[in-house]
Amino acid sequence: MTIKLFFYLQDEIIMEDKKLNRYIAAFVFIASGLVYYLTMSGTVVFWDVGEFIAASVLLQVPHPPGSPLFILLGRIASMIPYFADVAARVHAISALASALTVMFLYLVSVKVIQKFRGMPVTNLDRFIIYGSSALGALSLAFSGTFWFNATEAEVYGLSILFVAIIMWLAFRWWDVSEEPHNEKYMLLIAYLIGLSVGVHLLAVLAIFPVLMLVYFRRYEFNRKTAIRFSLIALAIFFVIYPGVVQLMPSMLDGEFKGFKSELLPFIPPLLIIAAGYGIYRSKQTGHKMVQVACLAFLFIVLGYTTYILVLMRANVDNLPMNENAPSDMAGLVSYLGREQYGDTPLLKGESWSNEQQTFVTKYFPRRWSPEAMHQPTRENYTSDTDFLLRYQIYHMFVRYVLWNFVGAEGDWQDAGVSLKPTWGIPLLLALFGLYYHFKKDWKIALTFIVMFLIMGVILALYQNQQDPQPRERDYFYVGAYYVLAMWIGIGLVGVIDLLRNKLKKDEKNSNAVVYGVLFLGLIVLPVNYLRINWHERDRSENYIAWDYSYNILQSCEPNGILFTNGDNDTFPLWYLQDVEGVRRDVRIVNLSLVNTSWYIRQLKNSTPHGALKVPISLSDVEISRIQPRVWKPRELDIPVSKELFSKFLMTDQPQQLNDSLVDSTVLREGKITFKLNGVPYQRDVNVLRVQDIMVHNIIMANRWERPIHFAVTCSPDSKIGLDDYLWMQGLTYKLKPFKIGQNQMGIDYKIMEEQLFAENVQPSKEPQRGYLFRNLNNPNVYYDENVQRMIMNYRFNFIRLAEYASRTEKNPEKARSILARMEYLMPLDVNPISDPRLMSYIMNFFIQVNDTLNFEKYAVKLEEIAKKSLDENKIDSQDPFFSYRTLVEIYDARKDYASALEILRRAAAQYPNVPDLMDRIQAYEQKLKEPLTQDTIRNQ
Structure with a gap:
């Protein structure tokens, strides 16, 4: 009776734990989803998003290698009128997928922690495990890159969801691996991997951590089994990629690695038939592994069939977007192989040699691009190894990790790292979580280390990116961020356990430590992430x-x-x-x-x-x-x-x-x-x-x-x-x-x-003059560096128009009104100008047209920039006198001749051999002797 009561109570506790776990998972999903909903873009945004939405709505063919599953889901989403704007409906796919990813990360974190800590027995244990896991998951949710991906119609939100579901299914399989029919989870994983190829190839990399979990669950670890299973894992990966993904379509086209034959198109159907026979035969003979392997292969192929959509739509006449026109198997093979982008050498190819000043053939080529845009940066690196370490690994991966878990210096291209946003606490917790995880459960920890390396460092090496890139590529590495966020949760558990062990005899303070650490974690992790990222990630009013x-x-x-x-x-x-x-x-x-x-x-x-x-x-x-x-x-x-x-x-x-x-x-x-x-x-x-x-x-x-x-x-x-x-x-x-x-x-x-x-412009589908400038003067809307470049094109329009009014029409009042409208529509304090030279040009234009107010707006900012440049001895190599000249122009316009003279004397001290400086010094000395006949421009 006592034993029955014990098991009954234990079952009740487990059931209550499951309910609580699900409630917290739902909370994590709702909290992150609500944030994404509030900050999601309300219409189209820049980069590939417009292409993906247009492709979704009309079932078109976007750029290689395509994303047919995403396009299908986008088509469905575009038909559901939960938002008035069609673009917002497709954006919602990423928001939903990202919120689900956060939820599945929470569930995986709970399972990982329970594996080394055991099922929670007390409410305090539940608080530790569930609270730490939730904080880790929310840290990912509100980190910069992940949040950005969640608010636009791109493939990265959906691709990381596939990874998250696959990892959760792998741990679910672990829990029931000794029960009948446990293989259904592995077959579902295989199907999801096949489906995921129709979105992005990231989830294919999840094969390695999944197979490691299988290995550690089913086999005893030693050198022999580890080597054998590693080879099996590589073989399985190559069967999927490039096997199923690229080689099977190539064989259907009658070609295999350059070899052509009329018999090749029969091989893929024969492989499918062979897999079907393998299932039948293995069921009779009891070879379970063969049966599962054959079923998994068929499920992967089944998932991959979303690419039939590409072939179907590429054959539609007058399809507005039909990139590469993959209307037959040959076209599809070219499309899947991204042939329009050219080959990227990996193991052997031509690379730049500093010594020979030309391209030479070598192994593991890194500086391989002959394009003009990559020429100026080649010799910034002493060798390919230097380029690999400093650019491809640090700049194009490690820097992004630091951006998300320490802080970014700014939003500009190639921005560095800053400690200010998070004080490095998320990264320190993640690193401690890695240490603590490895100490407590080295097998599962090793699995996630491999996952981090494959979805981070190895992915960066595989891409072999060249310097410079047209944009930042932080969105590629969300799989690595996923792992770090999980380790943040484990790090919190480790900190709590460490402090509680030191306070074993003081139960009251020991309990207080739990609440204190988790409360501080709430503040310095998700709350702080919300604080630092909300403005930059809020695109709800960005048009x-x-x-x-x-x-x-x-x-x-x-x-x-x-x-x-x-x-x-x-x-x-x-x-x-x-x-x-x-x-x-x-x-x-x-x-x-x-x-x-x-x-x-x-x-x-x-x-x-x-x-x-x-x-x-x-x-x-x-x-x-x-x-x-x-x-x-x-x-x-x-x-x-x-x-x-x-x-x-x-x-x-x-x-x-x-x-x-x-x-x-x-x-x-x-x-x-x-x-x-x-x-x-x-x-x-x-x-x-x-x-x-x-x-x-x-x-x-x-x-x-x-x-x-x-x-x-x-x-x-x-x-x-x-x-x-x-x-x-x-x-x-x-x-x-x-x-x-x-x-x-x-x-x-x-x-x-x-x-x-034009005023009060209403958008028209037909030809109509009058530009839209919505919210460019709204300080609550954030515009990143790329958008600022676009806004500069507006400014150039106004400046050219003002120049015409001033110089050709000789109408300074008209020029002044043009520049005033520019400042009204896109004020400097809302849309700063990154180029001080352009700021100086506009400032001097305001001087010419006697616009005191706008002159001062520019003058104050330029004065600060120029003074800082001189104080820090940052001399522009192209124009070493720029800062001096700018300050003199500002002070001269203000009739502050004493300050102008001080700057000129400072310049003369640094450049004593410039004769014009002495002439200008004498001129300002003379001006100081003359009484002012008018107010300064500041007081006009």
């Missing part, structure tokens, strides 16, 4: 991507052809056209994608949403053969008939143009002439990229029939030398047969004024 993309499209004339530069001036535009129907008449030509033959063919042959085809004179066969070519700089012509020129004069003449400034070549010879230089490739050798060839071809084939625009974000070399004929019309330059004269501003003043000064 910059929508508005900026809308403004670019509305800068184009009807049926225009728009050349764009990269992700941020392309993907959000695709979203507006595909999802919201804005300016579908404009054909976007992305200058990165136009280097590929499939994209050129689509531009030439497709009519998305009924838009006109892009004029291209090449045949499809010629397009398939197009390659970069060596180029000798030369002058080229674009014909302009007299009829066309007369038409432009009547309908499209820039306001400032007069007959005396018309290029005589156009009138006399019927053409405009420009010099096409190409881009430098090697010493004394230039090349024409495919994009240069296609820009020229499109312009020639167009014959001035449709407007041609270049986004202001296009680099100078992408304009193929046509700068003298590109007139600014806001966020685009329009190609015209009018040459910009030496004394001209090159802007369409009337159009730009209409764009920048």
